[in-house]
Amino acid sequence: MGQTMCVCSRASITIDNKKYYFVQKLDEGGFSFVDLVEGVKDGHFYALKRILCHDREGRQEAQTEVEMHQMFNHPNVLSLVAHSFVDHGGKTEAWLLLPYMRKGSLWSVLEKLRDKGSSMPEKLILQIFRGICSGLKAIHDKGYAHRDIKPTNVLLDEDDRPVLMDFGSMNRARIEVKGSREAMTIQDWAAQRCTISYRAPELFNVESHCIIDERTDIWSLGCVLYCMMMLEGPYDLIFQKGDSVALAVQNPVSIPPSCRYSEGLQMLLSSIMVSNPQERPNINWVLDQVQDLQSRSPNTQTNMV
Structure with missing residues (x-):
């Protein structure tokens, strides 16, 4: 964690006014994608979960997932570092920034x-x-x-x-x-x-x-x-x-x-x-x-x- 990587010409995203560079894909599901990203300022790695919200119900489900994360502060429950809802061409994506655990599941x-x-x-x-x-x-x-x-x-x-x-x-x-x-x-x-x-x-x-x-x-x-x-x-x-x-x-x-x-x-x-x-x-x-x-x-x- 925290090792420096070259950030030349890499795609980036911004959540809560903090910039993160895309590193690689980690996982992909039916309506969500998980990418490995690196914080530009802290050099730490994070898992970015992107949930595709196809309608109002989908957005509400993503919002509920965010609220579930925010409800807990426990060492055995995954914390939420930051989140954002982003509009892309009339569709919404929920971005959940989560701690990255190198050992995996x-x-x-x-x-x-x-x-x-x-x-x-x-x-x-x-x-x-x-x-x-x-x-x-x-x-x-x-x-x-x-x-x-x-x-x-x-x-x-x-x-x-x-x-x-x-x-x-x-x-x-x-x-x-x-x-x-x-x-x-x-x-x-x-x-x-x-x-x-x-x-x-x-x-x-x-x-x-x-x-x-x-x-x-x-x-x-x-x-x-x-x-x-x-x-x-x-x-x-x-x-x-x-x-x-x-x-x-x-x-x-x-x-x-x-x-x-x-x-x-x-x-x-x-x-x-x-x-x-x-x-x-x-x-x-x-x-x-x-x-x-x-x-x-x-x-x-x-x-x-």
């Missing part, structure tokens, strides 16, 4: 381990998972739910500190469903916004009269823990094969017999991934269990495979 780290035939030490799993839980607790304590917790939405800094990102799906934690029409609206929204292989069971077939709450995140959290242990999500293969994820999530999660992690970690995973949301724990309970596992086995390691 948790998913990219897990992919590298898988490619090397390695695994993540249990001590590191607990450290990262505790940070994810802490960030999620901050969100839940404000009365919101993330709704799209997954390894690609967790960034890691150089010290393996996890930071939750991408608040485009975040909304109020408690949603009261009154009638089949509302149920179908939420189900359709979840199909668009909540990644299928990390989506909670109650979002696949939303009941006509029920309450959806922040425990949708707890299910996704369990999928992330499974992914850290097995280097792939519990339903990734089912989705890739074209089989029904909606059907698979109704059954208890299956931990492979080859799993080398401690019984305590496996029990924690099974306790989180409960299909019935009413029987699923809240984030405070999960955090307590993680801290307990860390205190009972501070030097727990799993041999690299």
